[in-house]
Amino acid sequence: xxxxxxxxxxxxxxxxxxxxxxxxxxxxxxxxxxxxxxxxxxxxxxxxxxxxxxxxxxxxxxxxxxxxxxxxxxxxxxxxxxxxxxxxxxxxxxxxxxxxxxxxxxxxxx
Amino acid sequence: xxxxxxxxxxxxxxxxxxxxxxxxxxxxxxxxxxxxxxxxxxxxxxxxxxxxxxxxxxxxxxxxxxxxxxxxxxxxxxxxxxxxxxxxxxxxxxxxxxxxxxxxxxxxxxxxx
Numbered sequence: 770x771x772x773x774x775x776x777x778x779x780x781x782x783x784x785x786x787x788x789x790x791x792x793x794x795x796x797x798x799x800x801x802x803x804x805x806x807x808x809x810x811x812x813x814x815x816x817x818x819x820x821x822x823x824x825x826x827x828x829x830x831x832x833x834x835x836x837x838x839x840x841x842x843x844x845x846x847x848x849x850x851x852x853x854x855x856x857x858x859x860x861x862x863x864x865x866x867x868x869x870x871x872x873x874x875x876x877x878x879x
Numbered sequence: 880x881x882x883x884x885x886x887x888x889x890x891x892x893x894x895x896x897x898x899x900x901x902x903x904x905x906x907x908x909x910x911x912x913x914x915x916x917x918x919x920x921x922x923x924x925x926x927x928x929x930x931x932x933x934x935x936x937x938x939x940x941x942x943x944x945x946x947x948x949x950x951x952x953x954x955x956x957x958x959x960x961x962x963x964x965x966x967x968x969x970x971x972x973x974x975x976x977x978x979x980x981x982x983x984x985x986x987x988x989x990x991x992x
Binding site for chain 2: 773801803805810811812813814815818820859861863865866867868869870871872
């Protein structure tokens with residue numbers, strides 16, 4: 770069965786400190802993995818994707834994610850949070866269909 | 880280039896009334912998706928099209944929901960009759976293929992009263 774689990778419903782960081790949003794996946798086949806960001810009243814925007822090439826994937830706005838098959842994880846990181854990063858983040862997995870996690874809301878404190 | 884366009888942005892209807900949502904995907908994107916997003920949750924796939932063919936509609940409540948994608952471009956999602964539990968944001972997305980990641984529209988926020 771295919772599933773995506775985002776381990777934290779909320780993450781709070783101070784501006785300028787690192788961000789870590791955790792995602793674990795389950796799939797019978799090698800999936801493509803994605804991170805999306807959703808700002809209030811906006812549609813989802815693709816941050817980055819993994820499609821079986823390099824395991825460390827760089828995305829927009831300084832975000833990156835590392836695919837670890839042994840841990841079935843695809844955690845999203847950013848070295849230094851900015852106030853504008855405050856949003857909802859969704860991890861998704863695609864093999865035969867696309868499954869989204871429940872989301873992690875990122876709060877950034879000044 | 881225009882992104883995925885959805886209309887209307889907001890819709891309020893009484894229960895048992897019909898409602899329709901429209902989506903225009905990015906030009907050249909063969910794959911089109913309709914998702915439903917409830918408050919505080921991730922998007923849930925309702926239906927996926929490859930060109931004009933619905934290839935995954937396993938999560939579409941077929942007793943009241945219907946969708947079409949005539950000519951493999953624009954798509955319409957309809958609910959008839961609407962129920963209170965249908966209140967949600969309905970998202971349309973498109974992609975070149977499933978594994979490339981999708982581009983989303985801004986969604987239609989449906990409120991059923």
